[in-house]
Amino acid sequence: MxxxxxxxxxxxxxxxxxxxxxxxxxxxxxxxxxxxxxxxxxxxxxxxxxxxxxxxxxxxxxxxxxxxxxxxxxxxxxxxxxxxxxxxEQLVAKPGEVPCDVCTGTKLKALKSCLVCLVSYCETHLEPHLTASGLKRHQLMDPVENLEDRMCKKHDKPLELFCKTDQTCVCMLCSVLEHKTHEFVPLKEECEGKKAELEKTEAEIQQMIQKRRLKIQEIKQLVNFSKQHADGEIAEGVRVFTALIEAAQRGMDRLIKLIGRRQTIKEKEAESLTKELEQEISELMQRSSEVEQLSRSENHLHLLQSFPTIQAVPATKNWMEISFRPESHKGTVVRALTQLEEMLSNDVKKLVKAELKRAQQAAVDVTLDPDTANPYLILSDDGKQVHHTDVKKNLPDNPQRFSKSVSVLSKQSFSSGRLYYEVQVTGKTAWTLGVVRESINSKENIRLSPDDGYWTICLRNGNEYKTFAGDDVFLNVKVRPENVGVFVDYDEGLVSFYDVDAAAVMYHFTDCSFSEKLYLYFGPCPNDGGKNSAPLIITSVKCT
Known part of the structure; x- marks a missing residue:
């Protein structure tokens, strides 16, 4: 069939x-x-x-x-x-496939390419190369495009060898003429070696891809953790503010009721006094009428008989001794606000304590760099303490050494992530602490402001705490700190200072723009005739 x-x-x-x-x-x-x-x-x-x-x-x-x-x-x-x-349809050459060079009209897919004819053939047009004795000797290969590129431009011969000396493909004539002293291998052999290298490269690339996928997974996990943390912070903030609002509402309700009760009592007192006064006025008006009538009487006997009773003024209170003043409620309001302030202060302290505890998780080991120390400074052998003396040491004038400012930097620098350290400032009347960027001017006395690369706070005159953020900003420090904690989040642009023992915030630098390395800054300040001779001491961090 x-x-x-x-x-x-x-x-x-x-x-x-x-x-x-x-x-x-x-x-x-x-x-x-x-x-x-x-x-x-x-x-x-x-x-x-x-x-x-x-x-x-x-x-x-x-x-x-x-x-x-x-x-x-x-x-x-x-x-x-x-x-x-x-x-x-299956035999028609698709995009990316080598077409038959002989086909007219619709191009069929080539099965072989001839390196002698420099032509690619489909199944039909390939048949002469498989049957004709003269064409059988031609070199056939899997179909490729641009067959001219596989021929030696100089000798018009197939590129069959690889010159390892010059790392290039050559023909047989090249190997005995221009490259006769070079080392050759067949293209297939060289390709096998290159394939092995490519496999190694592919393995490295796959490893790099895997590492980046793991990094993406890590970032996603951190984003989820950050979101959970943010949600927790929001929930805690909502809880605190809700409690504050409720407490304020309760305090306001109590205040309104208390003032209302006092006002009611005052109104009742005023009503009682008013009634008593009106009663006396009524009695006095009655006596006034009786006096007037008696004074007009022509009955001499009656006038004289009634005179002793009528002429006396009725007994009344001495209203000059009785005072009535409006109720003042300022004290009540102040007491209510004081209670609210105490409650808010306690909540803030709890939040700051939690914030400080998280900051302390980023504690780093810090040591002082003697190559940056002002010649009047003395550093301890372990690099953890520094104080000022009146004797100048003969030291090399390093480019990074402070010449005029009584300061020293840390050995460690930071250009990403978070860090935290603590400094004991007990017994000092002046000091400066913070972080600075790498490019600060260490040879001149300049203003310690963020514009000049300094994010610091300081103590001056024994009780003046301030920072140089734009204009001088005096800090509301209620208790003299003994240990100061410094926290830096490079990526978030945040520098925070804490009174560690009181778990209180001293100051926050926010929205900082960091673009280079940061060093930790220590300024013990002049000893002031011994009044400020106590050292700054970098202490071990203990979570509060």
Whole structure:
């Protein structure tokens, strides 16, 4: 069946009415074939039973049955035509595939490229190279584009060797002429070595990809942790502020009730006094009327008899001794606000204590750098203490050494992340602490402000705590600190100072713009005739 079908053409399976491949083929008594629907409609339209091919007329419309033989042949033809079409589509060169150079019109996919002909061939056009004796000797290879690039430009020969000396591809003539003293290997051998290197490179790349994926996972985890932390902070803030609002509302309600009760008592007192005064006024008016009537009486006897009783003024209170003043509620308001302030202060202290505890988790080991110390400073052997003396040491004038400012920097520098350290300032009347950027001017006395690369706070005159953020900012320090904690978040641009023992914030530098290394800054200040001779001591951090 398959062999026979190869001899059949599409024309043999066309209906003469619709001129398309048979659908439901039927045969008339005269032996001609049509689509069942086509012949039926033809007879219906013409109102006669006549064969469209031979014009034979049938007296009665013949009963039509599907011709199973032709139907099977048509089905087989359709299947083979579909397979042929599909196969043809698969052979067409797709984007990225090497097309046959010989095909005209639709380019089929090349199966081989000839290094002699410099042409790529599809299956059909490749056949001469497989059968013709002269073409069989040509060198075939898997299809590639731009075959000219595989030929030596100088000798017009295939590039078959790799010169290890010059690291380039050469032809056979190159190896005996220009490169005759060089080391050669076949391209395949060199490719194997390069593939091994590529596998190593691929492994490294995959490892790099894996590390970056792990980093992405780490960042996502940190983001989730940050979100959880932020949510916790928000919840705690909402709790504190809600409690504060509720406490303020309760305090306000109590204040209103207390003042209301006092006002009610005052009003009742005023009402009682008013009634008593009105009663006395009534009695006095009655006596006034009696006096007036008696004074007009012509009855001398009656006047004289009534005079002792009438002429005396009725006994009343001495209202000059009785005072009535409006109630003052300022004291009540002050006491209510004081209670609220105490409550708020306690909540703030709890929050600061938690904040300080988190900052202490970033504690770092800090030592002082003698190469930056002012010549009047004395550093301990362990690099943890510094104080000022009146004797100047003969030291090399390093570029980073402070010449005029009585200061010293840390050995450690930081350009990312968080850090925390603590300094004991007990017994000192003046000091300066903080962080500075690497490019500060260490040879001149300059203002210790962020604009000049200093984020510091200081003590002056024994009780003046201030910072140089723009204008001088005096700090509200209620208790003299003994230990000062310094926290830096480089990435967030934050520098914070704490009174460690009181768990209180001394000052926050926020929205700082860090773009270079930071060093820790220590200024013990002049000893002031011994009054400020105590050292600054870098202490071990103990979580509060």
């Amino acid at each position: 398959s062999a026979a079908s190869c001899l059949l053409s599409e024309d043999q399976f066309l209906c003469s009415i619709c001129l398309d491949v048979f659908t439901g083929p039927v045969s008339t008594p005269c032996g001609h074939n049509f689509c069942k629907n086509c012949i039926t409609q033809h007879w219906d339209i013409n109102n006669s039973c006549q064969c469209p091919m031979c014009n034979k007329v049938f007296d009665t419309r013949p009963e039509l049955h599907v011709n199973t033989f032709i139907s099977e042949m048509v089905s087989q033809f359709r299947r083979e035509a579909k397979q042929k079409s599909s196969s043809s």
